[in-house]
Amino acid sequence: MxxxxxxxxxxxxxxxxxxxxxxxxxxxxxxxxxxxxxxxxxxxxxxxxxxxxxxxxxxxxxxxxVLDYISQRGNPLIHYSVPLMQEIAEQTEMDCCLTQLHEDYCLDIHHQSFKDSDLLAYGRGRPRPPYAGGAPKIMLAFSPAKTQKIFYEKYREQFSLTEFSQNEAEFLKKMTNIKKQGYYFSIGELESHLGAIAVPIVYSTKSNPIALTVVSSAKRLKLTNINVIVDLLKNAATEIENNMLGKKID
Missing domain, CATH: 1.10.10.10 (Winged helix-like DNA-binding domain superfamily/Winged helix DNA-binding domain)
Incomplete structure (x- = not known):
């Protein structure tokens, strides 16, 4: 080497x-x-x-x-996302996360709390499993089939234990259904008391999908109008995509 x-x-x-x-x-x-x-x-x-x-x-x-500070201040994805995430957190009174998916872990690159909430055990820079929760599932669903198959082979045991899928065909079908739906709603997948609603940010065929997610208590999300939150997330995701493509909207 x-x-x-x-x-x-x-x-x-x-x-x-x-x-x-x-x-x-x-x-x-x-x-x-x-x-x-x-x-x-x-x-x-x-x-x-x-x-x-x-x-x-x-x-x-x-x-x-120093490099982490530069990343936070200079990353255009974070720059465009933060104001929208702040607005989502205020409107929903839930936490909002911007997340990337890697082969070995899932990582929040920005976490917007509602009024200094300590709801999440995970935060910016702390790796978490790439197979559990709303964010990784929505990012996988909008990834190429080759990537989906690689993830399934690597984490087939975890997907089976959590009863998400028992074989590759079932896994790929669920990925297709999630993509058609356009969002993923999870309850208790990462932490038993939490739930999440995630949508994708897809601004380039050369870049991996990013997840925009709201996180709240499982009890609260079960009583929430999911469609309203999905619309908020999708509108924000579209604006971020347009900004990243250099097509800023008024």
């Missing part, structure tokens, strides 16, 4: 479960020789991507926080 790939692999070792690693552990996990591994680590420290702690231990460095 190239030097750049090796150095990036070091950064991906850090997780919520293991936010601190020592140099020897890093070398062992990635099968680096001690001199090579220490050289990579030193370079990452010099660039602020790792920070040295006591006893030869390391954690992610300050440059990571």
């Amino acid at each position: 190239s030097t750049s790939n090796n150095m990036l692999n070091i950064l991906t070792l850090f997780s919520i479960e293991q936010p601190i690693l020592d140099a020897d552990e890093i070398c062992e996990k990635l099968s680096f020789s001690i001199p090579t591994g220490y050289r990579y680590i030193k370079d990452l420290v010099n660039h602020g991507l790792l920070e040295r702690l006591h006893g030869g231990q390391y954690t992610l460095g300050p440059q990571i926080s």
